[in-house]
Amino acid sequence: MSMDVPSGVRRAAESLDDVPAYVYDLAGLARHAAAVRAALAGTELCYAVKANPDPEVLRALAPYADGFEVSSGGEFEHVRALLPDARLSFGGPGKTGAELALTPSAHRWHVESPAELRRLRGPADVLLRVNLDVPVTGAALAMGGGATPFGMDPDGVAECLALLGRPTPADAASGGLSERLPGGRGALRLRGVHAHLASGLAAPDLLTLAEAVLAYGRSLGLREFNLGGGMAVSYTRPEERFDWAAYGAGLRALARPGETLRVEPGRALTAYCGWYLTTVLDVKRVHGERFAVLSGGTHHLRTPVTKGHDQPFAVLPRSEDGEHGPVTLVGRLCTPKDVFSRRVPAALAVGDVVAFAMAGAYAWNISHHDFLMHPKPEFHYLR
Numbered sequence: 001m002s003m004d005v006p007s008g009v010r011r012a013a014e015s016l017d018d019v020p021a022y023v024y025d026l027a028g029l030a031r032h033a034a035a036v037r038a039a040l041a042g043t044e045l046c047y048a049v050k051a052n053p054d055p056e057v058l059r060a061l062a063p064y065a066d067g068f069e070v071s072s073g074g075e076f077e078h079v080r081a082l083l084p085d086a087r088l089s090f091g092g093p094g095k096t097g098a099e100l101a102l103t104p105s106a107h108r109w110h111v112e113s114p115a116e117l118r119r120l121r122g123p124a125d126v127l128l129r130v131n132l133d134v135p136v137t138g139a140a141l142a143m144g145g146g147a148t149p150f151g152m153d154p155d156g157v158a159e160c161l162a163l164l165g166r167p168t169p170a171d172a173a174s175g176g177l178s179e180r181l182p183g184g185r186g187a188l189r190l191r192g193v194h195a196h197l198a199s200g201l202a203a204p205d206l207l208t209l210a211e212a213v214l215a216y217g218r219s220l221g222l223r224e225f226n227l228g229g230g231m232a233v234s235y236t237r238p239e240e241r242f243d244w245a246a247y248g249a250g251l252r253a254l255a256r257p258g259e260t261l262r263v264e265p266g267r268a269l270t271a272y273c274g275w276y277l278t279t280v281l282d283v284k285r286v287h288g289e290r291f292a293v294l295s296g297g298t299h300h301l302r303t304p305v306t307k308g309h310d311q312p313f314a315v316l317p318r319s320e321d322g323e324h325g326p327v328t329l330v331g332r333l334c335t336p337k338d339v340f341s342r343r344v345p346a347a348l349a350v351g352d353v354v355a356f357a358m359a360g361a362y363a364w365n366i367s368h369h370d371f372l373m374h375p376k377p378e379f380h381y382l383r
Contacts, residue, residue: 003238003312003313003355003357005275005355006028006275006382008023009023009275010316012277013353016277016279016353018295019295019378020279020295020296020300020377021276021378022275022276022300022379023274023276023277023379023381023382024054024056024274024275024360024379024380024382025273025275025382026056026382027382028272028273029060029061029269029272029360030060030063032269032272032273033060033063034064036064036269040244040247041252042252042255043248043251043252043262043263044066044067044262044263045064045066045262045263045265046065046067046068046087046226046263046264047065047069048068048071048229048264049068049069049071049075049078049079049266050070050071050075050266050362051266051267051361052274052360052361052362052363052364052365053078053079053365054364054365055082056381057360059082061269062083065086066087068086068088069088069089069091069264070088071090072092073098076088076099076106080105087107088105088106089108089127090109091129091194093113093150095112095116100121101121106124106125107125108125108126108127109124109125109127110127110129110194110226111126111129112129112150112151113156114152114159114160117163122189123187123189125189125191126190127192127193128157128161128190128193128194129150129152129193129194129196130153130154130157130194130216131151131152131195132153132195132197132212134209134212150196151194151195161190164188164190190222191224192226192260193213193216193217193222193225194226195228196228196229196230197213197228197230198230199229199267200232200233201232202232202242202243203231203242203243203246203247204250206230206231207250210225210250210254210261213227214259224259224260224262225259225261226262227263228263229265229266229268231244231247233271233358235303235307235311235312235358236312238272238312238358242268251263266361266362267362269361270361271361272358274358274361274363275357276300276356276359276377277354278294278295278296278331278354278356279294279295279353280293280294280349280352281293281295281332281350282350283327289328290323290325290328291327291330292327292328292348293332294329294330294331294332294340296377297330297331297374298331298337298338298367299331299333299338299368299369299374300331300364300377301340301356301363302366302367302368303359303362304340304341305338306366310341311340311356311358312356312357312358313340313341313354313355313356313357314355315347315348315353315354316352316355317347317353318352319349321349322346323349324346324347325346325347326345327343327348328341328343329341329344332374333371333372340356
């Protein structure tokens with residue numbers, strides 16, 4: 001598989017032993033984030049920390065982000081400690097009492113249900129997370145458009161509006177509505193709506209969803225809209241990138257004066273900056289098929305088995321003995337699910353390094369690190 005491997009990644013591979021390593025190209029990440037920031041002029045850019053909370057990654061993104069979206073108390077405290085002045089939006093279903101106590105410290109609070117709203121203690125600026133009945137065909141993952149645990153349908157939103165007081169045109173003109181809920185809770189200021197309906201969509205499809213969310217929020221007299229993430233990332237065609245220029249231009253065309261539009265990409269910002277390096281421990285044939293057993297595994301890089309794709313990679317050979325042909329790249333876990341790529345053409349020999357690309361999002365941080373208690377990978381940063 002032909003991949004353009006940065007020189008810094010190649011240098012890290014030269015000293016690699018049998019302990020795998022992650023390499024994050026922070027300079028490349030900064031260039032990408034700057035380009036996205038420019039393309040989204042007029043729209044606020046927040047980074048979804050769940051995609052990759054690595055401290056150096058967050059620091060590299062900070063100059064280009066208007067804020068960060070967190071989905072747990074742990075993420076909140078992690079980002080707050082690293083970036084004390086960052087604006088944090090807190091989202092996600094099933095918030096605990098300890099997490100709800102963080103409300104006054106968040107720039108925006110994404111309310112998932114009427115029950116959550118009743119439990120909130122202000123002061124707080126809230127967005128109501130909406131789950132609209134709109135088509136989300138073609139999505140890699142759907143969080144809305146039908147019955148899911150995420151957000152609220154219009155009935156749930158109506159219940160929240162009754163608790164808060166439905167916005168009037170005067171409230172909308174002032175940017176929010178301040179009310180007190182029963183039980184001595186502090187002021188909860190309704191600012192707008194939040195929607196993250198689907199993932200894996202191209203710019204035209206995301207703009208169609210944005211148009212629906214904007215129309216719904218405007219019908220409530222609101223002027224702040226968090227449109228979520230969901231930008232497509234192709235692991236089968238890594239050269240294809242999300243069209244940020246078209247998306248930014250489309251959002252500017254949809255926006256009206258005085259409105260705030262915000263997006264929260266995660267994977268589409270950081271996936272391309274990460275590389276996972278691992279060595280070949282064994283190459284063997286079983287019932288006519290060739291397997292390369294690597295020193296790492298899906299306990300370090302769970303992305304391919306989770307999404308059901310072949311992880312793109314490049315071989316950095318250490319000898320000329322590699323046999324070329326179809327090969328399945330596997331880890332050394334005691335499970336047949338420990339697979340990176342199946343029957344892909346490659347020349348591999350024991351001792352070669354395999355550099356898996358697109359390992360900068362939902363990779364190390366979602367993997368089952370302690371299964372079989374193998375060593376953790378090393379981490380290297382290109383600046």
